[in-house]
Amino acid sequence: MSTSRNVKVALCQISTTSDKVANIKTACDAIEEAAAANSDIIALPECFNSPYDTASFPVYAEKIPASAEQLTEAEHPSTFALSQAAKRFSRHIIGGSIPERGDDDRVYNTCVVFGPDGGILGKHRKMHLFDINVPGKITFRESDTLSAGNSVTVIDTPLCKLGVGICYDLRFPELSMLMRAAGCDALFFPGAFNLTTGPAHWELLLRARALDNQCYVCAVSPARGPPGGGYQAWGHSTAVSPWGEVIATTGHESAIVYAVLELGRNAEVRASIPVSQQKRRDVYGLQGPGERAGL
Numbered sequence: 481m482s483t484s485r486n487v488k489v490a491l492c493q494i495s496t497t498s499d500k501v502a503n504i505k506t507a508c509d510a511i512e513e514a515a516a517a518n519s520d521i522i523a524l525p526e527c528f529n530s531p532y533d534t535a536s537f538p539v540y541a542e543k544i545p546a547s548a549e550q551l552t553e554a555e556h557p558s559t560f561a562l563s564q565a566a567k568r569f570s571r572h573i574i575g576g577s578i579p580e581r582g583d584d585d586r587v588y589n590t591c592v593v594f595g596p597d598g599g600i601l602g603k604h605r606k607m608h609l610f611d612i613n614v615p616g617k618i619t620f621r622e623s624d625t626l627s628a629g630n631s632v633t634v635i636d637t638p639l640c641k642l643g644v645g646i647c648y649d650l651r652f653p654e655l656s657m658l659m660r661a662a663g664c665d666a667l668f669f670p671g672a673f674n675l676t677t678g679p680a681h682w683e684l685l686l687r688a689r690a691l692d693n694q695c696y697v698c699a700v701s702p703a704r705g706p707p708g709g710g711y712q713a714w715g716h717s718t719a720v721s722p723w724g725e726v727i728a729t730t731g732h733e734s735a736i737v738y739a740v741l742e743l744g745r746n747a748e749v750r751a752s753i754p755v756s757q758q759k760r761r762d763v764y765g766l767q768g769p770g771e772r773a774g775l
């Protein structure tokens with residue numbers, strides 16, 4: 481059942497450096513500012529605690545326990561800090577992502593979601609690794625040091641039902657369709673597009689996922705670093721309505737983007753243009769779990 485409440489979100493486009501402690505402080509400062517602005521859900525960018533490069537992922541990786549009670553500042557500094565911040569400001573936090581050291585000793589790119597009591601509501605491990613080669617522009621291979629997650633992540637909160645993907649996951653419409661089929665009101669994508677694909681595809685993909693699933697889509701990037709200082713993030717953290725309109729966005733500097741998600745609009749758009757009822761499920765559909773979801 482979808483909700484009709486209004487939810488204020490804060491998309492914290494913060495900068496990251498090679499100093500993990502400083503990155504965590506930057507994130508907590510942004511959370512404090514967003515909470516003071518009465519945001520219900522506060523979201524951070526992909527890889528907020530680490531430089532976005534394959535060599536750094538294993539170095540910055542932390543274990544993520546199943547519950548907040550198991551967190552310690554020494555062992556899990558990033559997750560501990562976000563849990564404390566969620567509790568202190570009594571807010572839902574979508575914790576961007578951090579490199580996670582799994583129990584299998586592999587490294588994942590993982591988003592942890594916290595409730596207002598600081599509890600861990602769920603975590604998403606990036607399912608589609610960013611391995612691309614655009615000749616003369618950008619080559620990146622997350623799979624050199626990261627492993628992919630295998631689960632679709634849907635989190636039910638009293639505010640709304642959230643779907644979480646991470647950056648390159650945005651390019652795979654099937655994942656968003658599964659989250660929509662599970663009843664999500666809003667999809668959140670911590671992400672760090674780059675200066676080649678960012679201007680070409682970032683907004684287009686966000687609007688496409690919002691339009692084809694008729695739900696809100698929010699994406700949070702890191703701020704762009706100094707030229708020549710490693711991976712250059714596109715920035716442009718953005719919220720898109722179920723009608724496909726950009727309702728809030730920014731450039732590439734540090735900023736907090738605020739948007740009010742009027743969740744009742746999902747149902748209005750779905751009633752006006754009832755594509756999900758008009759799908760030709762007799763002719764096409766997803767294989768595997770998608771079949772179970774009735775897509």
Ligand SMILES: NC(=O)CCC(=O)C(=O)O
Nearest residue numbers: 610647648672673674677
């Ligand atoms: N961090 C990422 O997954 C980057 C994805 C990206 O830039 C793209 O074009 O896709």
